[in-house]
Structure formats: structure tokens, C-alpha cells
Amino acid sequence: MNCCGARAAPCEEFFKPRVARRGLEQYRKKGHGDLERQMVAAATEGGLAGARVLELGGGIGTLQSELLEAGAERGEIVELVSAWEPYARELAREKDLENRTTFRVADVLEEPESVDPADVVVMNRVVCCSPDGVELAAAAARLTRRTLVLSFPRDVFWMRAGFRLLNGLLFLGRRSFRVFLHSREALLAAAQAEGLGLVESASHGAWEYAALRRA
Numbered sequence: 001m002n003c004c005g006a007r008a009a010p011c012e013e014f015f016k017p018r019v020a021r022r023g024l025e026q027y028r029k030k031g032h033g034d035l036e037r038q039m040v041a042a043a044t045e046g047g048l049a050g051a052r053v054l055e056l057g058g059g060i061g062t063l064q065s066e067l068l069e070a071g072a073e074r075g076e077i078v079e080l081v082s083a084w085e086p087y088a089r090e091l092a093r094e095k096d097l098e099n100r101t102t103f104r105v106a107d108v109l110e111e112p113e114s115v116d117p118a119d120v121v122v123m124n125r126v127v128c129c130s131p132d133g134v135e136l137a138a139a140a141a142r143l144t145r146r147t148l149v150l151s152f153p154r155d156v157f158w159m160r161a162g163f164r165l166l167n168g169l170l171f172l173g174r175r176s177f178r179v180f181l182h183s184r185e186a187l188l189a190a191a192q193a194e195g196l197g198l199v200e201s202a203s204h205g206a207w208e209y210a211a212l213r214r215a
Contacts, residue, residue, distance in 0.1 A: 017083045024060050024087040032062065035151060035204040036124065040066050042200050042211035043120050043149045048072040054118035056108060056140055057126035060088045061101065067120065068097050075101040078108060078115055108139045117143045123150040125207070128163075133182040134190045141194035144214060148196055151209040155183045159206055184208065 032040065040063060043053075048071035055064040055077050061084075064075035075097070077088055088103045106114045109132055121144045127133030133152070141148055153159050163181050170177055188198060188210060196212035 017086075020060060020084045020087040023084075024091060027060065027062050027091070032066070033204075035207050035209060036063060038202060038204070039063060039122060039124060039149045039151060039209050039211075040070070042209070043067055043122055043147055044070050045147070045200075045211070048120070051119040051146075052076070052116075053120045053122070054078065054115070054143060056115075056121065056123045056136075056143075057129070058088070058122070058124075059084045060091050061103070062091070063122045063124055064101065065091060065095050065097055067122070068100055069095065072120065073100070076116075076118070077101070077103045078106050079103065080105065080107060108143070109135055112139060112142070115143060117145050119146045120144075121148045123148075124209075125151055127152050127182055127187060128179050129177075131178075131180050133180055134186045137187045138190040138194055141191040141196050141212070144194075144196060144212075147211065147213050148191060149209060149211045150187070150191075151207050152184070152187055153181055153206055154203055154208050155181055162206075184210075188212070 048067060051072040053064045053067045053072045053075040055061055058064060058077035058079060061077040064077060068075045082105050085103045092098045092101050108115050121140050123140050127136050130136060137150060160181055163179050167178050191212050196214055198210060199213050200211040202209060
């Protein structure tokens with residue numbers, strides 16, 4: 001899970017440099033899981049030639065880096081937490097993408113004008129990190145010129161129970177960070193209200209992704 005949107009302080013408390021470093025090491029060893037691979041495939045549908053890619057709450061930017069390798073022209077990672085930046089830059093160097101990708105710290109809900117629209121917008125495991133997840137989905141849709149691909153936890157009883165348990169443990173550990181389960185219907189409706197149409201969705205265990213396109 002990464003962060004994008006309001007509530008910077010809890011995210012900065014939770015997503016420290018060691019979390020970012022571990023994320024880079026895991027990606028080096030294993031690459032993407034099934035969920036992320038399908039998100040990349042959905043984002044590449046129709047081609048990426050000349051496309052600008054925006055990864056909101058992208059962490060080290062693995063999705064946008066693979067989309068750049070698949071043919072996109074430029075990519076940008078917009079994060080709420082600066083701890084990811086050195087590791088995102090390290091990954092870009094390893095993939096020889098330094099001149100085609102950028103990393104910025106910005107809050108897309110409080111400063112929507114600070115982020116430029118993109119042909120393809122991806123947002124992976126982000127909405128669950130904010131109570132404003134539905135608003136984040138709408139903001140991502142407004143920034144999308146062509147395709148939006150986002151993932152989110154499945155709204156099922158065992159996930160709701162798991163999130164309650166995790167939030168209880170965070171409370172006992174005196175952490176201010178919390179996780180939030182938003183309904184699939186609300187997330188998709190927020191994106192569709194901005195002119196996008198659902199073209200693809202699938203679930204992988206605890207997670208689901210959806211691809212939406214502008215007519």
C-alpha cells in the first residue's frame with residue numbers, strides 16, 4: 001500500500017525509508033504479482049506510443065516503469081511521502097529510464113492543479129490508505145485523458161474483519177495510520193461520474209482491479 005491524498009503525517013509515520021527499500025528489494029527479486037501484471041496489461045490495451053503515464057501514490061513507481069518499457073513516452077510518480085523518492089530514482093537508473101520519469105511529492109486532493117493530466121493513470125493499492133478514497137478515485141479520473149487502472153481491497157466480510165483487526169493493532173501500537181475499505185460501487189461511480197466507462201475488472205484474492213476508459 002502506498003499513499004496519495006490527504007493525511008500526510010500518518011502516511012509518513014507508516015511508510016518509512018525501510019518500507020520503501022524493502023519494496024524495491026522485493027520487486028527486484030520477484031517482479032510484479034498477478035494483480036499488477038494484469039493492471040499493466042489493461043493499461044497497455046490500445047497501445048502506449050507517445051503516452052504520458054501518471055502513477056498516483058506510486059511508491060517506487062514499478063507500474064509506470066513497466067509501462068515506459070512497454071512503449072509509453074514519459075512517466076511521473078506523484079506521492080504523498082518523500083521516503084519513496086531515492087528508491088524510485090534507483091529503480092529508474094537500473095531500468096535506464098532516468099530521462100523519461102519524474103517523482104514529485106504532492107497532495108492531489110488539496111492541490112489538484114499541481115498535477116498535470118495524463119493519457120494513462122494508474123493507482124495501485126492506494127485508496128485504502130485514505131478515508132477520502134472515493135474522492136481520490138474521482139481525482140484520478142479527472143486527470144485521465146484515456147485510461148484509468150486502479151486497484152482496491154475487495155469489500156467482503158472477511159476483508160472488513162481483517163481491516164478492523166489491523167486498525168485495532170495500529171491503535172494499540174499508538175500509530176495514527178489507518179486503513180479504509182471503500183465499496184467497489186462507490187469507487188467506480190466516482191470515476192464514471194468523470195466521464196469514464198468500465199471496460200475490465202477482476203479480483204485476485206483480497207484485491208480487485210478495474211480499468212476504465214474515456215469514450
